[in-house]
Structures are given as C-alpha cells and as structure tokens.
Amino acid sequence: MKQFLLLTFSLLLSMPLLLNGQITLESTDYFPAIGDTLRTVTDNAPTGVSITTPGGSQSWNFTSLQNSFSQELAVGDPSGGTSAGSYPTANVLMDQAAGGEGYYISNSTQFAILGYAGTDPLGQGFEVNAPFIPEYVERWAPLNFFDLRNHESALTIAIAADDIPGNIFDGLPITPDSIRVRVATTRTDLVDAWGTLSIPGGDYDVLREKRTEYRDVRLDAKIGPFPWADITDLALDALPIDALGSDTIVTYSFWSDDAKEAIAVINADPTGTQVERVTYKDNGVVSNNNTVVVSAPSFSIYPNPAIVNTRFEFNNVPVGNYTMDVYNLAGRSVWRDSYRMNGHHVENFNVTRLKKGMYLCVLSNDKGERIGVKRLLVTTP
Structure with a gap:
C-alpha cells in the first residue's frame, strides 16, 4: 500500500x-x-x-x-x-x-x-x-x-x-x-x-x-x-x-x-x-530488418498419451483444405478426416475408436503433400 x-x-x-x-x-x-x-x-x-x-x-x-x-x-x-x-x-x-x-x-x-x-x-x-x-x-x-x-x-x-x-x-x-x-x-x-x-x-x-x-x-x-x-x-x-x-x-x-x-x-x-x-x-515481420517471414505450418497433439480424448492443434496453416490420416504401425489407415483451415485451428479427437498402441498422425494438403507427422500413443484407463 x-x-x-x-x-x-x-x-x-x-x-x-x-x-x-x-x-x-x-x-x-x-x-x-x-x-x-x-x-x-x-x-x-x-x-x-x-x-x-x-x-x-x-x-x-x-x-x-x-x-x-x-x-x-x-x-x-x-x-x-x-x-x-x-x-x-x-x-x-x-x-x-x-x-x-x-x-x-x-x-x-x-x-x-x-x-x-x-x-x-x-x-x-x-x-x-x-x-x-x-x-x-x-x-x-x-x-x-x-x-x-x-x-x-x-x-x-x-x-x-x-x-x-x-x-x-x-x-x-x-x-x-x-x-x-x-x-x-x-x-x-x-x-x-x-x-x-x-x-x-x-x-x-x-x-x-x-x-x-x-x-x-x-x-x-x-x-x-x-x-x-x-x-x-x-x-x-x-x-x-x-x-x-x-x-x-x-x-x-x-x-x-x-x-x-x-x-x-x-x-x-x-x-x-x-x-x-x-x-x-502480427505484422508479418519478426525482426527489425523488415524481413517478412512465413512460418512453417505445424501441428501438435495434446494430451499425448491419450486415454479418451485428445486434440489436434494446427498453427501457421495457409488457407486451404487439409486431410488428417491416422495410421497404425502396420501402415494401414484407421481413421481419416478433412478440415478447412486458415492459420490456427483446433480439432478434438476421441481415441476410444482406436485400440491401445502407437499411431502415426499425418497431415496433408489438397495436393497430397505431407505437412507434418506426429506420433500418438493411445493407452487404456
């Protein structure tokens, strides 16, 4: 005081x-x-x-x-x-x-x-x-x-x-x-x-x-x-x-x-x-040399390991249509969904549809190019 x-x-x-x-x-x-x-x-x-x-x-x-x-x-x-x-x-x-x-x-x-x-x-x-x-x-x-x-x-x-x-x-x-x-x-x-x-x-x-x-x-x-x-x-x-x-x-x-x-x-x-x-x-500039920098698209998964629900969080994604594929370790796609995104985007995902184990989550653009790959571990209660 x-x-x-x-x-x-x-x-x-x-x-x-x-x-x-x-x-x-x-x-x-x-x-x-x-x-x-x-x-x-x-x-x-x-x-x-x-x-x-x-x-x-x-x-x-x-x-x-x-x-x-x-x-x-x-x-x-x-x-x-x-x-x-x-x-x-x-x-x-x-x-x-x-x-x-x-x-x-x-x-x-x-x-x-x-x-x-x-x-x-x-x-x-x-x-x-x-x-x-x-x-x-x-x-x-x-x-x-x-x-x-x-x-x-x-x-x-x-x-x-x-x-x-x-x-x-x-x-x-x-x-x-x-x-x-x-x-x-x-x-x-x-x-x-x-x-x-x-x-x-x-x-x-x-x-x-x-x-x-x-x-x-x-x-x-x-x-x-x-x-x-x-x-x-x-x-x-x-x-x-x-x-x-x-x-x-x-x-x-x-x-x-x-x-x-x-x-x-x-x-x-x-x-x-x-x-x-x-x-x-965000003015599209990240330093005082006035250089415009386009950050690379990325995504994260949280919580991970997941028991019931997790979420995909996407950042710096150019406007467009994207596909998320979830593959098991045998390389077989077990789940797929499509999103329309621009910049930051969040999607919730219920993992109870999957068996316990490790999966690969692959984000691709509408040209089929891979934007990123993350591992997802699904556990049981």
Whole structure:
C-alpha cells in the first residue's frame, strides 16, 4: 500500500507535464467486433524487452522480438456457436487461445466474457460449458492514463467423476462421485504509462495497462449424500493437476487505437519485474530488418498419451483444405478426416475408436503433400 501511495503521488505531480500527447481509447477504437480476425505472434524467449517505470511520454523498442508461435482468433456472431443457447445476451463470439469458444457482451464501456465452452481449464481433456459470475471484463472504455479499476469474477464447473478421462483420482484415499472446480479471480488494472511502442513492422501510440490478478483454483469432491468437501490441499500432493492452488499473474498490455489486437502483452513474473514472454500484433515481420517471414505450418497433439480424448492443434496453416490420416504401425489407415483451415485451428479427437498402441498422425494438403507427422500413443484407463 505504501508503494502504491508513493506511485500515486509521483504520477499526480507529473500529470500536468504528461497529459499532452496521450491517447484516449473508446470502445470503437479497440474492442473486437464481428468480422474481425485478431492475429498475434508470441516470443517465448524475448530479448531486448524490459519493464520500465510508470509515467508518460515513453518510447519502447520491442523490434528484437521473434516469432515462436503465431495465432489467429476469429470474431463472429454468437448465434453460430455450439453453446449459444446458454448465453442469450451475448453479442460477440470469439475463438479462445485454448481452442474453445468465448461468448462476450460488448458495449460502450466493457468487453467482457460471459462464458467459455471448450476444453476444461485444468487441461484434463473433457469438455465444459462454464459461465463467469459475474462476467470477466477483458477490456474497459474509455481508457485513459492513470485509470484504476478493480474487478472480481468466478466460475464453477461440476462434472461426474465417471465422465473424466482416465483414472486421475486413483491417488486419492477417497473415490468421489462428482468433482467441482472453483476458480476465483481478484484483479487490479492500472493504466500506468503511455508513449510510443515499436514492434516488428510498426510504430504505435499506446497506453500501457498493468494487470495484477490473484487467481485461486479449488477442487471439491462429493461422495454420496454428503455435502461438497474441499480436497484441494489433498489433491495438490496426490493428483497430476498443475493448475490447482493460488497464483499471481502479472501482465502489461499496450493498447492502441490503430489495432484490435493488443500491440504487445508482456507476461511477467509474480513480482512484475521480469519478462517471461511477449505476445504482440502480427505484422508479418519478426525482426527489425523488415524481413517478412512465413512460418512453417505445424501441428501438435495434446494430451499425448491419450486415454479418451485428445486434440489436434494446427498453427501457421495457409488457407486451404487439409486431410488428417491416422495410421497404425502396420501402415494401414484407421481413421481419416478433412478440415478447412486458415492459420490456427483446433480439432478434438476421441481415441476410444482406436485400440491401445502407437499411431502415426499425418497431415496433408489438397495436393497430397505431407505437412507434418506426429506420433500418438493411445493407452487404456
């Protein structure tokens, strides 16, 4: 609190000098809208990027960033979503980074996710439809230097233990009939700086928003007629679930009125001082020599080994028609499907149709050329 008061005092003293030249962002400037496609690049090992002290009229040079991972997120009409009936007030549908659907309410002051439909937040391979209560605000408007907002949200997911792939509860001294995941978030958003940001392929006038989120993920179990019991502490030692417990997540988002993507998002360590990775607007350039680089198409399989469900995640795929073939080790195709893809694409795959063993997954384009090959191991519960 003492540090925050000192920061506040210093910013107030400097405001007459800083206000000239800063931008104000309205909802129409940077809220995603139907028909948009957000294109970003992530550098998982950034160099030449530092977190500066708060203040205005700054100049950030992130042109050393490289392309570790590219992604496209489409924004559409929620009526086309698989879970549209669960969110009748949603007016925007947006692809999620993990491959699911996000149902949003967008107005003149907030861009907020009402609910998520897709793979569970603990990464155990089952599908969920999870509403946020209240909605989780991702963007605010108007956005000005020194804006301060506090926000809380939560979601709860309950599912029968028999519907969860594998035997992940075998390590527990109890056998639950149902489990319930509770995720609670408390967040502080402060627009602490403004200036000019340079990334590969562009220079932008930006506001920097520091977001500090305290996230607590709890796991409950229900057995027979007994009430729900919190088993988080027990599960932390006994279950292969990394997301449980409390965590502090600090990000710095650089927003502009020239793009619907964040120009850059720094993921920092919990102290907010060390850069861990940077996601930035994809301008088709990955270094300051202005060389346009087309990343090679790729795909991954997760979870692998798979017990019941896995998913194919495709990246940097040029627009076109593609075929996925799954071969057993005798070279016989045991499954085939076709996809229309452009950039980033995710497909869920139920492996119960396959026998236990090793398989080769081959992605080919419409010319019959192999794009990539991955091994898939199918195990039994």
